[in-house]
Amino acid sequence: MSKVQRMKVYERREFERILSANGYKLNRNNGSHHIYVNESGRHITVKYPINPCISRRLIKEYGLIT
Numbered sequence: 001m002s003k004v005q006r007m008k009v010y011e012r013r014e015f016e017r018i019l020s021a022n023g024y025k026l027n028r029n030n031g032s033h034h035i036y037v038n039e040s041g042r043h044i045t046v047k048y049p050i051n052p053c054i055s056r057r058l059i060k061e062y063g064l065i066t
Contacts, residue, residue: 010055012048019044022064 010018016026024036024044037043044062047054059066 007052007056009052010050012050015046015050015055018059018064018066019046022062 019036023038025038027035027037027043029035032048034046034048035043036046042062044058046058058064
């Protein structure tokens, strides 16, 4: 039998730590959407509560270091 490997689920606090470690700071929020911006002006919009699939996609798409 093979083991079933579970995907990493990022909670809000943990995802915010990943963003801040990669140079992103909270710029503003609009309801449940939070907009993070880094020094070069690149922005990431995150809707909370965050979907686990979306968090993994954002990490991969923006090249965030976990």
